[in-house]
Amino acid sequence: MSGVSFVGIDSGTLLRAAGVLATALVVLYILKLRRRPIAVPFALLWTRVLSDREATTLFSQLKRIFSLLLQLLLVALMLTALGDPRVAVNKTTGRHLVVLFDASASMQATDVPQLPLLVDKPEVPTALKTRLDVGKERLRQTVRSLAGSDRMLIAAFDAGVTPLSTMTGDTSELERALDKVRPMDVRANFAAAVRYAKDSLRGLSNPEIVVVSDGALGEIQDGQGPVDLAGIKLSYVKLGDSMTSRNVAITQLSVRRYPLDKSRYEVLVEVTNTMDAEAQVELELRGDGKLTDSVELRLGAKKSTSRFYPNLAGVDHLLEARVRLKDGADDLPVDDHAYALLPERRRARVQVVTRGNMYLTAALLLDEYLEVVEVQPEAYPADGTFDVTIFDGTAPAVTPECGGLFYLAPADDTHTPFKLGDKLKSDKGFPLGFDELQTKHPIVRSLSLAEVNVASARVLESVDKKDVAVGRSLKGTLLLAGRRKGKPFVALGFDVRDSDLPMRVAWPLLVMNVIGYFIDEETAYISSFRTGEVWSIPAAAGEKVASLRLPDGSKHPVPVKEGRAVYLGQRAGVYTLELPDSKVSFAANLADVAESSITPAASLSISGVTAGELEGFTLNVRRELWVLFLFAVLGLSGLEWLTYHRRVTV
Amino acid sequence: MGLLDFFKRATAPLVRRFSARPVVAADELFDDAFQRKLEYLAIVSKRVFSGSMKAERRTKKTGSGVEFADHRDYAAGDDFRSIDWHAYQRFDRLLVRLFEEEEDLSIYLVVDSSESMGFRSEKKLRYAKQLAAALAYVGLANLDRVAIVTADAGIAMRLEPTRNKKRIFRVFEFLRRVKPGGETDLAGALRAFVAQHKRRGLAILISDLYDPAGFEKGINVLRYNKFEPFVLHVVDQKDASPDLRGDVVLYDCETNERREVTVTPGVLARYRQEYADYLAGIGRFCATHQVTYFRADIEVPFDEVILRVFRRGGFLR
Numbered sequence: 001m002s003g004v005s006f007v008g009i010d011s012g013t014l015l016r017a018a019g020v021l022a023t024a025l026v027v028l029y030i031l032k033l034r035r036r037p038i039a040v041p042f043a044l045l046w047t048r049v050l051s052d053r054e055a056t057t058l059f060s061q062l063k064r065i066f067s068l069l070l071q072l073l074l075v076a077l078m079l080t081a082l083g084d085p086r087v088a089v090n091k092t093t094g095r096h097l098v099v100l101f102d103a104s105a106s107m108q109a110t111d112v113p114q115l116p117l118l119v120d121k122p123e124v125p126t127a128l129k130t131r132l133d134v135g136k137e138r139l140r141q142t143v144r145s146l147a148g149s150d151r152m153l154i155a156a157f158d159a160g161v162t163p164l165s166t167m168t169g170d171t172s173e174l175e176r177a178l179d180k181v182r183p184m185d186v187r188a189n190f191a192a193a194v195r196y197a198k199d200s201l202r203g204l205s206n207p208e209i210v211v212v213s214d215g216a217l218g219e220i221q222d223g224q225g226p227v228d229l230a231g232i233k234l235s236y237v238k239l240g241d242s243m244t245s246r247n248v249a250i251t252q253l254s255v256r257r258y259p260l261d262k263s264r265y266e267v268l269v270e271v272t273n274t275m276d277a278e279a280q281v282e283l284e285l286r287g288d289g290k291l292t293d294s295v296e297l298r299l300g301a302k303k304s305t306s307r308f309y310p311n312l313a314g315v316d317h318l319l320e321a322r323v324r325l326k327d328g329a330d331d332l333p334v335d336d337h338a339y340a341l342l343p344e345r346r347r348a349r350v351q352v353v354t355r356g357n358m359y360l361t362a363a364l365l366l367d368e369y370l371e372v373v374e375v376q377p378e379a380y381p382a383d384g385t386f387d388v389t390i391f392d393g394t395a396p397a398v399t400p401e402c403g404g405l406f407y408l409a410p411a412d413d414t415h416t417p418f419k420l421g422d423k424l425k426s427d428k429g430f431p432l433g434f435d436e437l438q439t440k441h442p443i444v445r446s447l448s449l450a451e452v453n454v455a456s457a458r459v460l461e462s463v464d465k466k467d468v469a470v471g472r473s474l475k476g477t478l479l480l481a482g483r484r485k486g487k488p489f490v491a492l493g494f495d496v497r498d499s500d501l502p503m504r505v506a507w508p509l510l511v512m513n514v515i516g517y518f519i520d521e522e523t524a525y526i527s528s529f530r531t532g533e534v535w536s537i538p539a540a541a542g543e544k545v546a547s548l549r550l551p552d553g554s555k556h557p558v559p560v561k562e563g564r565a566v567y568l569g570q571r572a573g574v575y576t577l578e579l580p581d582s583k584v585s586f587a588a589n590l591a592d593v594a595e596s597s598i599t600p601a602a603s604l605s606i607s608g609v610t611a612g613e614l615e616g617f618t619l620n621v622r623r624e625l626w627v628l629f630l631f632a633v634l635g636l637s638g639l640e641w642l643t644y645h646r647r648v649t650v
Numbered sequence: 651m652g653l654l655d656f657f658k659r660a661t662a663p664l665v666r667r668f669s670a671r672p673v674v675a676a677d678e679l680f681d682d683a684f685q686r687k688l689e690y691l692a693i694v695s696k697r698v699f700s701g702s703m704k705a706e707r708r709t710k711k712t713g714s715g716v717e718f719a720d721h722r723d724y725a726a727g728d729d730f731r732s733i734d735w736h737a738y739q740r741f742d743r744l745l746v747r748l749f750e751e752e753e754d755l756s757i758y759l760v761v762d763s764s765e766s767m768g769f770r771s772e773k774k775l776r777y778a779k780q781l782a783a784a785l786a787y788v789g790l791a792n793l794d795r796v797a798i799v800t801a802d803a804g805i806a807m808r809l810e811p812t813r814n815k816k817r818i819f820r821v822f823e824f825l826r827r828v829k830p831g832g833e834t835d836l837a838g839a840l841r842a843f844v845a846q847h848k849r850r851g852l853a854i855l856i857s858d859l860y861d862p863a864g865f866e867k868g869i870n871v872l873r874y875n876k877f878e879p880f881v882l883h884v885v886d887q888k889d890a891s892p893d894l895r896g897d898v899v900l901y902d903c904e905t906n907e908r909r910e911v912t913v914t915p916g917v918l919a920r921y922r923q924e925y926a927d928y929l930a931g932i933g934r935f936c937a938t939h940q941v942t943y944f945r946a947d948i949e950v951p952f953d954e955v956i957l958r959v960f961r962r963g964g965f966l967r
Binding site: 035036037038039040041042043044045046047048049050 | 910
């Protein structure tokens with residue numbers, strides 16, 4: 001069969017398998033011919049019966065040989081089918097295609113031809129067809145018209161790349177893969193997808209990448225640099241209608257409580273018009289489902305505007321911003337609303353062990369949600385359980401009821417989780433203060449401590465590598481934060497009365513930040529995450545796994561590392577992280593101007609290679625010979641079965 | 651009170667003592683009701699045989715019976731008491747009265763105990779034992795002399811001629827000991843039988859007649875030696891329709907003769923036909939040679955065979 005070659009299992013393997021199977025078959029056949037011995041009461045009768053059968057012995061043997069040949073033929077046919085024989089003409093035109101199916105948020109746009117409305121039943125809600133649906137339909141037609149020797153792999157790409165099929169010519173597998181494509185509320189990572197396609201096509205003949213997308217894919221470049229297609233053909237199946245695309249989006253939503261009055265909060269909303277024309281939009285702000293504010297805005301083409309809502313009150317939990325066009329719905333609903341969650345408020349109990357510190361007392365008075373208990377060092381510990389204990393100039397043994405520990409100028413380091421180092425004094429040559437600050441650390445966030453002057457201090461020496469030197473002078477650490485056995489502590493190496501810190505706004509804020517840090521109620525609480533990024537969600541230390549409830553209600557286990565649950569979120573909405581002892585809710589929004597710009601790209605190019613139209617697929621008859629071989633096997637098996645039970649071949 | 655009841659009472663202590671012994675086997679051959687029915691039956695004999703003891707059957711021999719048979723001329727030495735004086739007055743000749751003498755009948759039960767009779771869980775042999783036991787009881791009840799022999803290639807076991815139905819338990823015990831084994835050679839076995847039994851009589855052959863040398867030879871041995879052959883052919887219908895399929899090696903359970911065969915529906919049909927021809931040949935032989943022949947199918951309940959089939963066939967009166 002010079003015109004036929006095997007594209008499945010190679011011919012060498014097939015020959016070896018044929019040899020083994022044929023040998024096994026012959027052995028089995030010989031075994032089969034071992035007759036069962038059966039006793040009869042009077043063999044003479046059988047002798048008489050068989051006397052006229054002697055002439056047929058040769059015929060019987062021929063029948064057995066025929067039966068063996070039939071079995072060998074069945075094996076040969078099956079092995080040939082496994083080899084997937086192809087006619088050479090077909091093989092030379094076969095291609096290897098990797099279909100990259102865009103599953104990003106913009107593929108949910110509905111700017112595609114819709115089905116005619118149900119006139120008879122207008123009350124029946126009909127889901128609008130999206131770009132993704134149209135892409136599936138077009139690709140399904142392509143799959144059905146694949147040439148017999150073509151191979152295709154379908155992968156969806158959103159924030160990552162998910163292969164949905166093998167490199168196969170099996171249309172049913174490819175169609176099943178298409179059914180698995182689901183849109184995500186994220187920006188597409190196109191560079192990773194192209195790299196994946198390149199790797200999949202390495203070493204294969206006639207490679208081709210087919211991108212099914214609206215083309216809003218951003219820069220084709222990532223940390224590894226630009227992507228080089230290296231001779232791979234690029235095709236583009238364009239989805240969406242650039243003439244009709246209409247979309248406005250909420251691209252930012254942020255909320256935070258005021259540090260000193262946690263009953264009140266402020267909200268920042270950014271609305272973007274991604275269209276090429278001016279738009280009249282209506283922006284709504286809802287708190288716990290109730291309308292809080294509504295305003296009409298006029299947005300220029302491709303313009304964004306921010307709206308700030310200060311001093312709001314009356315909402316406990318969920319904030320939602322909605323935007324819509326005045327003259328009807330836009331084409332991408334997923335970015336028309338955004339959510340944010342307010343941090344929970346609770347009254348924290350603070351134990352202050354001090355001989356009297358007016359500045360500290362004054363700072364604590366600023367937060368009405370604090371329940372402060374002052375005790376003399378001799379009376380320590382006070383009754384009850386506390387969230388925070390502030391040791392002012394003292395450092396006694398810590399009781400389990402102390403909560404987070406805030407040391408202010410500890411006198412000795414017998415019971416402290418750190419060591420006290422050299423004494424430092426400020427002089428003309430060396431003004432003592434914070435020379436280095438970890439400005440992103442929660443306890444100093446939004447604070448200005450660089451100008452603080454300190455008269456004298458003790459260097460704080462860390463005994464654990466995980467401790468963070470939040471504020472350092474050139475001669476040593478002055479502000480140290482860390483955690484021992486799950487219990488956080490913060491230490492300040494000087495008495496605030498030996499500095500000008502109490503004279504600054506930063507002092508009460510530092511105290512509030514430290515207390516907020518201890519009770520996980522940060523003023524810089526992350527009210528919402530952005531989809532498509534790896535989230536680091538605060539979780540209780542000590543847990544290894546938490547359960548995350550997604551906006552659709554499904555639950556997924558997520559790993560917890562160093563007190564943070566890690567998860568790649570791809571859906572917008574409200575999430576709940578469930579731990580054995582607590583629950584944390586947070587929101588996730590698309591918040592991506594690029595993804596909200598749904599105007600489809602007219603062309604697609606990667607590293608200077610411009611994608612062409614998907615071509616070469618014509619409706620033809622799939623010439624897959626293995627199917628015919630399998631039918632032959634079935635037919636022969638049926639014949640064998642029939643003749644066996646008719647006692648023709650036995 | 652039946653004989654068996656009496657026997658049971660008499661032997662109850664022994665039964666209790668040896669309860670482990672398989673005396674139950676005797677009960678399996680007959681139950682009380684069955685024996686009571688057989689008590690009143692007797693074997694019809696087509697011929698009158700001579701015998702030494704008075705019984706309920708007439709013989710050709712004239713002698714001391716009560717029924718007149720004939721006259722003959724007086725000869726010297728005859729008993730004067732037998733001279734018929736009335737005849738002397740009328741014919742003036744000395745005539746001696748002759749009487750028919752009632753004598754017993756010898757019944758020989760020849761039970762085939764070859765391996766083929768034990769084929770398929772000894773069903774045929776068991777059936778043959780039951781037939782033999784029943785016939786023996788009937789004979790004993792009619793004061794006939796009953797002897798039993800088992801035959802394979804020769805005479806394997808024998809029960810000496812006996813009378814009186816009290817001896818039925820010896821019959822049971824004897825039959826219980828009979829086990830299948832050996833090849834079938836009816837001619838050889840019956841030649842030995844004839845040599846051992848000089849008194850002629852009814853020879854009941856209970857067999858499946860699977861004799862490779864031919865059953866005819868065995869029956870002819872009986873015929874040529876003035877025995878009255880009576881053939882009870884034990885038949886198992888499963889021998890006619892064996893459950894066989896595919897490639898098999900058939901071997902004779904007695905001779906171990908092997909034969910490779912591929913059993914197809916056609917072969918089975920030919921075998922059935924051959925079997926039917928074989929049975930028909932046996933019947934034809936017996937009919938042409940005036941041998942009483944009866945076919946006993948083991949699927950027919952035993953009671954029915956004894957009480958109905960034998961009566962319908964004229965075997966019992």
